[in-house]
Amino acid sequence: MGFELNIQSFNNVLKSLSENYIIYAPVRLKGKGMYSDTDLVTYGEISSYEEIELSEKSRYSPKEVIYPITQTLFYFTEEEFREPSINNKGIIILMRPCDANAYLRLDNIFLKNGPYQDNYYKKLRDKVKFFIIECTKGFSTCFCVSTGSNKFLDYDAFFRFEGDKITCDVKNDEFNSVFESGKKIEFEPKFIEKNEIEVKLPDVNKVSQNLEYIFNHELWEEYTKRCIACGRCTVSCPTCSCFTMQDIFYKDNPKCGERRRVWASCMVDGFTDVAGGHSYRQKYGERMRFKTMHKVYDYTKRFGIPMCIGCGRCDDVCPEYISFINIINKVYKAVEERSETK
Amino acid sequence: MTNVYMPQKAQILEITPQTDIDYTFRLRANMKPEHGQFLQLSIPKIGEAPISISDYNNEYIELTIRKVGTVTDAIHELNPGDYVFIRGPYGHGFPVNNFKGKNVIIAAGGTGLAPVKSIINRFYRNPGEINKLNIMAGFKSPKDILFRDEINMWKEKFEVLLTVDNGDKKWNGNVGLITKFIPEIDIENPDNTIVIVVGPPMMMKFTCLEFLKRSIPEENIWVSFERKMSCGIGKCGHCKINETYVCLEGPVFNYPKSKELLD
Numbered sequence: 001m002g003f004e005l006n007i008q009s010f011n012n013v014l015k016s017l018s019e020n021y022i023i024y025a026p027v028r029l030k031g032k033g034m035y036s037d038t039d040l041v042t043y044g045e046i047s048s049y050e051e052i053e054l055s056e057k058s059r060y061s062p063k064e065v066i067y068p069i070t071q072t073l074f075y076f077t078e079e080e081f082r083e084p085s086i087n088n089k090g091i092i093i094l095m096r097p098c099d100a101n102a103y104l105r106l107d108n109i110f111l112k113n114g115p116y117q118d119n120y121y122k123k124l125r126d127k128v129k130f131f132i133i134e135c136t137k138g139f140s141t142c143f144c145v146s147t148g149s150n151k152f153l154d155y156d157a158f159f160r161f162e163g164d165k166i167t168c169d170v171k172n173d174e175f176n177s178v179f180e181s182g183k184k185i186e187f188e189p190k191f192i193e194k195n196e197i198e199v200k201l202p203d204v205n206k207v208s209q210n211l212e213y214i215f216n217h218e219l220w221e222e223y224t225k226r227c228i229a230c231g232r233c234t235v236s237c238p239t240c241s242c243f244t245m246q247d248i249f250y251k252d253n254p255k256c257g258e259r260r261r262v263w264a265s266c267m268v269d270g271f272t273d274v275a276g277g278h279s280y281r282q283k284y285g286e287r288m289r290f291k292t293m294h295k296v297y298d299y300t301k302r303f304g305i306p307m308c309i310g311c312g313r314c315d316d317v318c319p320e321y322i323s324f325i326n327i328i329n330k331v332y333k334a335v336e337e338r339s340e341t342k
Numbered sequence: 343m344t345n346v347y348m349p350q351k352a353q354i355l356e357i358t359p360q361t362d363i364d365y366t367f368r369l370r371a372n373m374k375p376e377h378g379q380f381l382q383l384s385i386p387k388i389g390e391a392p393i394s395i396s397d398y399n400n401e402y403i404e405l406t407i408r409k410v411g412t413v414t415d416a417i418h419e420l421n422p423g424d425y426v427f428i429r430g431p432y433g434h435g436f437p438v439n440n441f442k443g444k445n446v447i448i449a450a451g452g453t454g455l456a457p458v459k460s461i462i463n464r465f466y467r468n469p470g471e472i473n474k475l476n477i478m479a480g481f482k483s484p485k486d487i488l489f490r491d492e493i494n495m496w497k498e499k500f501e502v503l504l505t506v507d508n509g510d511k512k513w514n515g516n517v518g519l520i521t522k523f524i525p526e527i528d529i530e531n532p533d534n535t536i537v538i539v540v541g542p543p544m545m546m547k548f549t550c551l552e553f554l555k556r557s558i559p560e561e562n563i564w565v566s567f568e569r570k571m572s573c574g575i576g577k578c579g580h581c582k583i584n585e586t587y588v589c590l591e592g593p594v595f596n597y598p599k600s601k602e603l604l605d
Contacts, residue, residue, distance in 0.1 A: 073347050076386040079425075083345060114576025114590045116346040123343065211584075215604045242579030245572045249387040257387035259347075264572070264580065271580060274570045275391075275410040278543070280583075280605050290584075290605075298585030 002187030003179045005166045011048050016178050017092060018047060021129070024065050025094035028053040043093070052094060054161055057139045059317060061102060061238030062095050066124040067110075073120060073245075074259040081259075091127040094159070096135040097191060098142070098309045101149035102238035103128065108303045109241045120261075129156040129172065136192050141312030143325060144192065146199040149309035151191045158189045199325050200332040201306055203339075207297050207331075210338045215289065219330045224285030226320050231265035233314035233324065234291070239307050242266060266290055292327050346575060349384055349427035355402055356422055360488045363409040364453065365418060366396065371403045371428065376435030377461045378566055378594045381405075382574045384427045388416040392571040394457035394593070395431060403428075406456040406488065432574040433593050436461060436564055441536045442471050447527070449478040449520050449549050451541025455488055457566050457593075458540050463492070466499060473534075475500040476527060480520040480545070482506065484513045503527070520545065524552035532557040540566045550597055563597035 005013065014023060025046045032040035041053050042060045075082045103125070110121035132155040144150040156172035157179075169187040170179050207214055234240040244264040249257035264271060267287045272280040281287050299307035314324045356368040373381070375395045383405060384390035391413040397404040409418045417426060438461055446465070448458050465475050477496055481487045483506050496502050503523055505516035516523070520541075529535055537558050539549045546565050553563060569581035571589045581588035583603045595603070 074386075079351075081348065081386070081427075083348075110577055114587070116344075116575045118575075118577050119343045119345050120347070211602070212604065215584075241577070243572065244578065244580070245390045247384070247387050247389040254387070259384075259386065259390070261572075261578075264578070266579065272570070274568050275408065275414065277410075280569075286605075290582075293584065294582070298582075301585055 001170050001176055001179075002185040003168050003170065003182035004185045005168070005179070005182040006164055007049050007166070009181050010166045012181065013178050014047060014049070017175075021090040021092045022087065023047070023092045023094070024062060025052045026054070026058040027051050028056075043095075046094075049166070052161075054133065057142075057311070057313070057316065059313065060236055061311065061313065062093050062099050063102065063106060063238050065091060065093055066103070066128060067106060067121060067241065070260050070262045071120060072258045072260050076249075076257045076259065078255060086123060089127075090129060091124065092129045092131050092156075094131045094133050096133050097152035098135070098144040098149045098311045099238050100130050100132060100152040100155070101144075102309045102311070103130075105239040105299075105305070105307050105309060106241055108299075112303070129175075130154070131156060132158045132189070134158065134160040134190055136190050138192050138195050139312070140196055141315045141325070142192075142195045142310060143197045143199040143312060144310035145195050146197075146201065147306050147308050147310035150193070153189075155189075158187075160187075160190075195310070197312075197325055199310065199328050201296050201300075201328060202332045202335045204297060204300050206335045206339045207293075208301070210335060210342075213338050214293075214331065214334060217334050219327075219334060220285035220289045222285070223288035223322065223327075224283045226322055227267070227284040227288055228320055229267050229269060229284050229287065230319060231268040232317045232319065233322075234265040234267055235263065236313040236317045238311060238313070239295070239309060240265070242271075266294075288322075288327065292324070292331060296328055296331070347429070347573070349382065349390075349429040351425050352403075352428050354420055354422050354424050354426065357420075360406060360490075361486055364406055364488055365409075366404055366406045367417065367420075367426075368402050368404050369426065369428065370401065372400060373398060373403050373428075373431055374400075375403070375431035377438050377464065378435035378457050379431035379433050380457075380571070380574070380593060381428050381430030381432065382571070383407075383413065383417070384429075385413060385416045385420075386427065389413045390572070392569075392574060392589075394566075395460065396456035397460045397463060406453065406459075408453055430574060432571070433589055434591065436538060436566075436594050438464065444472055445474045445476075445529075445531065445535040446472050446538070447476040447478065447529075447535060447553075448538045449480075449524075449541075449553075450539075451480045451520060451545040451549075452482065452486065453488065454541035454545070454566070455479055458538055459489060459492070461538070462496060462500075466496060469499055477502045478505070478520050478523060478527070479503070480505045480507070480541070483508050484510055484515075519548075521548050521552045524549065524556060529556050529558070533559060533562070535562060537563045538565075539563065543568075550601075560597045560601075564594060565597060565600050566594045567592050567600070567603070569593070
């Protein structure tokens with residue numbers, strides 16, 4: 001059902017929703033940016049329209065709402081393993097279609113890969129209501145159309161923010177009563193149809209047929225030289241899902257402690273270390289290849305959709321100005337050329 | 343909702359030092375793993391690590407653990423009667439039922455003997471299951487030799503070749519890498535011979551190549567990969583090689599698949 005609201009009535013809607021939900025949206029944190037006197041745009045809890053930052057792409061994605069950077073799995077007291085309790089409230093996230101699609105990518109890893117569902121992920125994920133922010137222009141490094149993640153129709157509500165006027169489509173009947181103060185209107189969600197940047201994803205079958213060629217291709221060597229293995233690309237990526245288990249004990253009482261999982265990065269040293277000191281993919285170019293292939297090849301082969309959702313955050317944050325967009329295009333080109341000459 | 347990360351408590355029944363740094367821990371557990379599967383062993387507040395199961399029966403499982411990291415250092419400090427925590431078993435083991443009636447060669451390097459020991463002991467208990475078993479076990483030096491008593495026991499029923507990379511004054515056995523001895527061993531019918539190779543990456547690579555030279559068909563060769571799984575259940579990403587999750591599709595692989603695991 002479509003509604004039209006003004007800022008005042010939208011804020012009232014947020015207020016009623018907050019009785020049962022924690023509401024997240026992109027926010028601007030003044031002075032928290034990477035450089036002095038710059039801001040950080042990221043996801044945070046909000047209670048009013050004024051806090052929502054719509055003019056800039058968020059540096060970090062909303063994935064940490066359901067997959068925290070550090071998540072306690074167990075509290076240990078003596079012999080006891082106790083699972084942490086979680087907030088009873090539901091979760092509403094105002095996010096763009098690409099990031100909503102990223103949630104579906106995470107679902108595949110945490111809920112569908114292997115014989116077990118990750119219970120910690122599922123508990124938070126089941127609470128999520130998708131409040132989509134209409135995005136028809138994107139930003140300069142976006143390529144969501146190329147990755148097929150520009151549209152998201154399975155939303156609970158969909159918002160168009162135009163100055164003082166906020167229009168929306170509410171699909172989840174649970175929320176109709178909250179929005180009833182607004183004027184009923186016809187609403188058709190719009191999606192971005194063309195980004196400034198177009199990326200060509202390599203054909204999965206062609207990569208499969210030329211796997212060794214692509215793996216040993218000279219294109220990766222450039223990244224051995226340029227990449228500094230800082231892992232920023234994977235931290236900002238809304239679909240990167242790797243983690244490491246970590247136990248700690250409390251300094252003032254070593255009998256008590258926690259088992260946590262913390263985000264891990266295939267780009268950073270230590271990711272593949274095995275007992276006795278051996279590690280794999282020591283060259284940074286090999287790590288870049290591993291990440292790239294996961295994003296646009298092996299994940300696609302496993303789940304039928306590319307993992308990359310084309311948000312371009314990895315390009316935005318790289319301190320060495322490495323462009324993932326270029327990497328994907330290079331792989332595409334290498335695969336196509338190889339297939340033609342064969 | 344089942345907590346897939348919740349381990350079970352297991353009491354240490356017995357600790358058998360194998361070398362200065364490798365101990366075998368027998369834990370009370372009714373786990374029924376497949377040969378070659380692994381589990382996640384943890385000590386609360388210290389950490390969790392993937393360990394292959396070196397032997398088992400209905401009452402216990404055995405883990406042979408080298409002291410090489412935070413968790414393994416800590417478990418070496420424990421005593422019989424203490425508790426550890428385990429979850430699993432995970433992954434795919436060796437399809438031992440398909441080896442019935444065949445000639446089997448097991449080539450193990452160093453701690454690689456641990457994940458295949460339960461297979462050898464199974465055949466030791468039931469020699470009728472297979473036609474013949476050859477064991478090739480290689481270690482760095484005499485002081486690194488694992489399962490000495492069992493190796494001697496296996497010699498009663500099977501052909502056992504024990505070798506060390508570097509001998510010492512007291513050592514009068516074989517010296518050299520396993521690969522050196524493969525050309526010499528007796529392989530009657532390569533098509534009816536199953537080869538299991540487990541050890542460090544380079545050892546596995548060259549050992550497999552030597553067996554291929556002896557006309558063993560690729561699909562008769564089985565290997566087991568070592569990766570540091572953090573979750574063991576296909577989520578954490580640490581063990582992924584290209585498109586393969588070692589924890590889910592491995593750690594045991596048939597050679598035609600393993601040679602495609604590019605990393």
